[in-house]
Amino acid sequence: MARDSRLTTGALSGLLAGLVMSIYFLSTWTTDQGAGWQLLQALTTFYMPEGTNETTRVVAALVTTAVLSSLAGLAYVRMFGDRVLGSKLRWTILFGTMWSLGGLALFSYLFGILAFPQYASGDDVPIGWTWTIGWTLFGVVIGLAPVFYNILTAGRMTSTVRKVDDELHVPAVNLHGGWREWLFTTDHKKIGILYLITATVFFILAGILALLVRLELAFPGRTIMGPAQFNAFFTMHGTAMIFLWIIPVFAGFGNYFIPILLKAKDMAYPRLNALSYWTYLPAAILIWVGFFMGEDAGAGFGWTAYPPLSGVASAEMVEVDFWIMGLHLVGISSMMGAINFIVTTFKERGPGITFNNMSLFVWSQLVTAFMIVFATPFVGTAMLLNFFDRNFGTAFFGNAGGDPVLYQHLFWFYSHPAVYVMILPAMGVISEVIPRMVNRPIFGYKAIAYSSVGIGFLGYAVWAHHMFTTGIDPRVRIGFMLMTMIIGVPTGVKIFNWIASIWGGRPNFKAPLLFSIGFVSMFVIGGIDGIFIASIPVDYALHDTYWVVAHIHYVLFGGAVLGAFAAFYFWFPAMTGKMYNERLAQWHFWLTIIGLNLVFFTMHFLGTEGMPRRVHDYLPEASIINLNYIATVGAFLLGLAQMFFFVNMVKSIWAGEPVGTTDPWAMPEDEKAPVTATAKPLTHTGGGKD
Amino acid sequence: MSSHQHDHAHGEAVHHELSAAPLLVGIGALITYFGVGSVNHYFFADAATGKQGVLLWPYITTIGVAVLLYAFWVWTKEDALSWAKRPAPAHGKDIGWHGMVYFLCTEVMLFGSLFFAYFYQMGTFQEVHFNIPLIAFNTALLMASGGTLHWGVHSIQKGNRNGLIWGLILTIILGAVFLGLQVYEYYILVTHDNFTLQSGAYGSIFYMLTGTHGFHVFLGLVFLAIVLARALYGNYSAEKHVSVEAFAIYWHFVDVVWIFLFIVVYLRVV
Numbered sequence: 001m002a003r004d005s006r007l008t009t010g011a012l013s014g015l016l017a018g019l020v021m022s023i024y025f026l027s028t029w030t031t032d033q034g035a036g037w038q039l040l041q042a043l044t045t046f047y048m049p050e051g052t053n054e055t056t057r058v059v060a061a062l063v064t065t066a067v068l069s070s071l072a073g074l075a076y077v078r079m080f081g082d083r084v085l086g087s088k089l090r091w092t093i094l095f096g097t098m099w100s101l102g103g104l105a106l107f108s109y110l111f112g113i114l115a116f117p118q119y120a121s122g123d124d125v126p127i128g129w130t131w132t133i134g135w136t137l138f139g140v141v142i143g144l145a146p147v148f149y150n151i152l153t154a155g156r157m158t159s160t161v162r163k164v165d166d167e168l169h170v171p172a173v174n175l176h177g178g179w180r181e182w183l184f185t186t187d188h189k190k191i192g193i194l195y196l197i198t199a200t201v202f203f204i205l206a207g208i209l210a211l212l213v214r215l216e217l218a219f220p221g222r223t224i225m226g227p228a229q230f231n232a233f234f235t236m237h238g239t240a241m242i243f244l245w246i247i248p249v250f251a252g253f254g255n256y257f258i259p260i261l262l263k264a265k266d267m268a269y270p271r272l273n274a275l276s277y278w279t280y281l282p283a284a285i286l287i288w289v290g291f292f293m294g295e296d297a298g299a300g301f302g303w304t305a306y307p308p309l310s311g312v313a314s315a316e317m318v319e320v321d322f323w324i325m326g327l328h329l330v331g332i333s334s335m336m337g338a339i340n341f342i343v344t345t346f347k348e349r350g351p352g353i354t355f356n357n358m359s360l361f362v363w364s365q366l367v368t369a370f371m372i373v374f375a376t377p378f379v380g381t382a383m384l385l386n387f388f389d390r391n392f393g394t395a396f397f398g399n400a401g402g403d404p405v406l407y408q409h410l411f412w413f414y415s416h417p418a419v420y421v422m423i424l425p426a427m428g429v430i431s432e433v434i435p436r437m438v439n440r441p442i443f444g445y446k447a448i449a450y451s452s453v454g455i456g457f458l459g460y461a462v463w464a465h466h467m468f469t470t471g472i473d474p475r476v477r478i479g480f481m482l483m484t485m486i487i488g489v490p491t492g493v494k495i496f497n498w499i500a501s502i503w504g505g506r507p508n509f510k511a512p513l514l515f516s517i518g519f520v521s522m523f524v525i526g527g528i529d530g531i532f533i534a535s536i537p538v539d540y541a542l543h544d545t546y547w548v549v550a551h552i553h554y555v556l557f558g559g560a561v562l563g564a565f566a567a568f569y570f571w572f573p574a575m576t577g578k579m580y581n582e583r584l585a586q587w588h589f590w591l592t593i594i595g596l597n598l599v600f601f602t603m604h605f606l607g608t609e610g611m612p613r614r615v616h617d618y619l620p621e622a623s624i625i626n627l628n629y630i631a632t633v634g635a636f637l638l639g640l641a642q643m644f645f646f647v648n649m650v651k652s653i654w655a656g657e658p659v660g661t662t663d664p665w666a667m668p669e670d671e672k673a674p675v676t677a678t679a680k681p682l683t684h685t686g687g688g689k690d
Numbered sequence: 691m692s693s694h695q696h697d698h699a700h701g702e703a704v705h706h707e708l709s710a711a712p713l714l715v716g717i718g719a720l721i722t723y724f725g726v727g728s729v730n731h732y733f734f735a736d737a738a739t740g741k742q743g744v745l746l747w748p749y750i751t752t753i754g755v756a757v758l759l760y761a762f763w764v765w766t767k768e769d770a771l772s773w774a775k776r777p778a779p780a781h782g783k784d785i786g787w788h789g790m791v792y793f794l795c796t797e798v799m800l801f802g803s804l805f806f807a808y809f810y811q812m813g814t815f816q817e818v819h820f821n822i823p824l825i826a827f828n829t830a831l832l833m834a835s836g837g838t839l840h841w842g843v844h845s846i847q848k849g850n851r852n853g854l855i856w857g858l859i860l861t862i863i864l865g866a867v868f869l870g871l872q873v874y875e876y877y878i879l880v881t882h883d884n885f886t887l888q889s890g891a892y893g894s895i896f897y898m899l900t901g902t903h904g905f906h907v908f909l910g911l912v913f914l915a916i917v918l919a920r921a922l923y924g925n926y927s928a929e930k931h932v933s934v935e936a937f938a939i940y941w942h943f944v945d946v947v948w949i950f951l952f953i954v955v956y957l958r959v960v
Contacts, residue, residue: 184708268785271709271765278716286723318731325727329719339792347785373792377799378806385807385898391730394887394894396807401890406810410803 186270188255191277193575195252196568198281199245204646205288206240209233211639214599218632220620230616231300236291238303239323242422243330244284246560250425251276251337253567254365256575258341261359263350268343276337283329290322299323302614304415307386307407312398315390324390328383331376331414334421338372341365355449360442363449364428367456371417371424375460379414382407405470412463420459422556423523424452426563427494430516433570434498436665437513438505444497451490458487468539477536484534491527495520508667511585515566518593522558529554529604544614547607553600562592565645572649573664578656584648591641598634602627707772711765718758725751766916770925773933784932787939794943797906801947804899805954815892818885821875825956828871829948832907835864836945839914843938849928851921858918861941865911872904896955903951906944913937 182190213234216223225233255273259266267273291298299320301309305327314320345366349358385396386407395401427448435442442448464472464480498520507513529551533539542548565588572580606627611618618624725747735743778784842857876897879885887897917937920926926934953959 180708183713184710185706186709186712187706190706266706269789270706271712271768272789274709274712275715278712279719282716282720282723285720286727289724290727315730318728321727321729321731322724325723329723335796339789339796342792343785343788347788373795374799377796378803381800381803381807385894388887388894388898392887394898395891396894396898399888401811401814401892402894403811403891406807409810410806413803413806 184274186266186274188259188267188270188273189575191273192252192254192256194277195248195255195280198277198284199249199252200646200649202240202244202284203249204642206237206245207639207642209237209240211635213237214632214635216616217618217628219629220618220625222617225616227616228300231302231614232291232294232298234614235300235302236287236298239287239327240284241556242303242418243327244280244287246422246556246564247334247418248280249564250365250368250422250560250567251280251334253361253429253564253571254337254341254425257359257571258344258362258365259348261362262345262348262353264344264348266348267340268348269340272336273340276333276340279329279333279336283326283333285326286322286329287326290319290326293322294319304411305386306411307389307397307402307404311386311389311402311404311407321387321390324383324387328380328387331380331383334372335376338369338376341369342373345369356446359428360431360445360448361425361428364424364431364452367452368421368424371421371456371459375414375417375421377414378410379418382410382414385410405467405472408467408470409464412466413460416463416466417459419555420455422560423563424455426519426560426567427452429563429567429570430498430519431494433512433516433566434501435505436570437510437516438502438507439667440501440505442497443500444493447493448497451493454490455487458483458490462487465534465539468536469543481534481536485531488527488531495524495527506667508665510569510582510665511580511589512566512570512665514586514589515562515569518589519559519562519566522554522562522593522596526551526554526556526558542607544612545607546603546611546613549613550600550603550607553596553603557596557600565589565592568645568649572652572656573659576653576656578652578658579664580652580656581648584644584651588641588644588648591637591644595634595636595638595641599631599638600634602631602634606631709768711761711768714757714761714764718754718756718761720754722751722754722758725749725754770920773930774925778929783935786932787936790936790939794940797943801899801902801950804895804902805950808895808899808954811891811895814890816890818879818892818896819883820956821878822956824871824875825952828868828875829952831864831868831871832945832948835861835868836942838864839938839941843931843934846921846926846931846934847928851924851926854926854931854934855918855921858914858921862911862914862918865907865914865941869904869907869911872900872907899955900951903944903947906947910937910941910944913940 177185177190182194185191185194212224213230216225216230216233255267258264294317299305299310299314299317301314301320305323307313310320310324345358345362355363385394388394389396389398389402393399397404397407431442431448461483462480464476465484468477468480498516502517529547533542533548533551569580569585572578606624609624609627611624611628618628728745728747728750731745731747732743733746735741773786838857838860840857842854842861845851845853845857885896886893888894914937917934920933
């Protein structure tokens, strides 16, 4: 079976790459006569006659890129397909490196300069070569060191098989405990469950807000709400999704599974662990009370809360103060959780667990925790200083002498690492799920583990790419642009190792694997979007348009949330002792993938059409109306898809089929294998070659 | 095998303690944050009748802080009790010490963010006259307090409980005098130099930076007072004194931050 499936996988991954490349042509095509159009011309000019109409050219260009990339994929398989399954890990890594850095970052920079020369040459300040070279060296050393290390040691890679569920399928938490056992618990499993349930509630609430926002945008003019409500709704949507759903949901999985995967008795500080939950919930209450207390609407400045809108300009609004205080408290909560994760990982590991064989989920949570420890104080300071500006007449960001750009520095120094705080745990989940569901050891264990560390370091050197248009020093800007492109490298390493893990395995296409594959493909789109817009001239053109909304949602919904779903399904039997309903889960997956691409892919076009984000109305032009309508339909499909998830979870907790002593993820042919037959020590290390 | 808990490594049952302290801290934090958040807002105001409304924050915050204090007392009591039962680590430091190290990492970043703001705005600062001899004397006091605390820790490591107690007492006195002189310096700056929290970016950042440090000194004094109480009670021995060492490195950290403050903010060397 192996050879055929390899060829198919190769062709499919080529097609996937082709699809992704096509996005760029498509998404720039709509700025007609702009760069996308010129690139299309260049691409098709050598075989299309002059005067061919636009649509034909676009179709021809798409077909061309798809065919070329498929051929490239096939060639890659023919050349390296067999060897990549042998010991030639280095080729995979090199290819990933070239692909993510050479193929995309440089392309998008050159493309940006070609496309928007007016922005590229707009600065009078020359960009010093010392800056550029210095930044690049920093990025190469920090970001690529783990990659080079892996290339050098590729032959000595250990491969790690984790039969996690063999250990975990027994229900480990009594869901029916009395109320005292839940309120006063210090048990990491119960706290994890509390986190998961609470976060899911906020996911539902924030999702409803998103649907209302999309409904307002379905038609031009006023549809269901006025501007103030619109602002409040999208602000609360972003705030709740990021701070009350994505970050806490992975804190929940971390709480539940880190001690188990480390063979620790519990977290290092059980009561501090409970306290992180009991400060997260009050913070959420504070923010939501503010939202419902607002005179006619809650705080309406977007989840980034830039002053002066969130500062002196809204000093009268108590809900803004509650929002700020809530964010401060949720930051404290995540710092306490992070300290707990770190000390647990370093000091509470069970016998035989080392940094060379511990779960990749724990690896990613460890890096995440370090990012939280070293970044979150900045957002706390930003909130505190803004609070003083609003209430005590200080001049940090507003009033006479204050500088709002300082807020953006402080905020993004936290919030860019926070993007990796959201995505790294999902990557860890995927690294756990894929080998288990394809019945093959994870490919490139160390590459995946160390690239997380690379992402962790580089994550601190990219924050100002959110601020290219604020007029910061161009020398600083170019450094941040290069860093942002380089951070694609460790990410590319991960992606290629995941693909190599699936390659030649025996995939068990149940919901966890489907969501993992969904994660990889959607995250590739979102990630490339990110490298693309890192280019300063491109950013000038697309800043604050719907294009950015598309990017963030591909990364956070297509990435982090799909990862969370994979984790929910994968660990459901371990947490409840019952099996979820596979049919509902499949419906959930396919509707989610269709819905999310409908709504978020469409936003690329809205962005290149120039529609600004965070505005409640738009020009009644046919193309913008149609695109908005499509996005709204997609959003409601996406909302409908989540119903399958909620129903499945609730139904299966009460009435799911008990897992008993069988391995829930056994392949059909060895189904109902008794768990003792497949159980292996959690620390199994092959020691052989990949 | 369904409801009871297993030690994942050895198959022994793990007993998870129940504790109300985390929930209590959460409730206290919620109320306190509500109170602080509404510091400038009048509730129950009615524009139609012209009723001005009431400031509720003093009451809310007082209740919140009271709950918090009670919760911390419960927490500390539980801590002392559970800690007494736990054996000293066979080698290396107790995990409490490691937790403090990572907590201090967040503190480094907290002061880092404030220094970031300071350097970012430095070009706009006006001239302000600081009483450098007074500040230098204050610096010496804080450095001396670091020395006395080190002596105390060194004593208990060798099992000398009296040394620890006197070291703690001296440290607390020196720290309190430091705080008093800091307040005096603020008083002079505000009344004599008319340099306040509202004096532009400089005033805001100066008071925020030194005030945050002062707040940490204050917290350190509270921690050290708790440690002193436990030392007087006979909680510590040569083998078991992790909270002494943990709060000692906290205190040394606060000392080091002050050196940076002294050089950057007062001497304006940078």
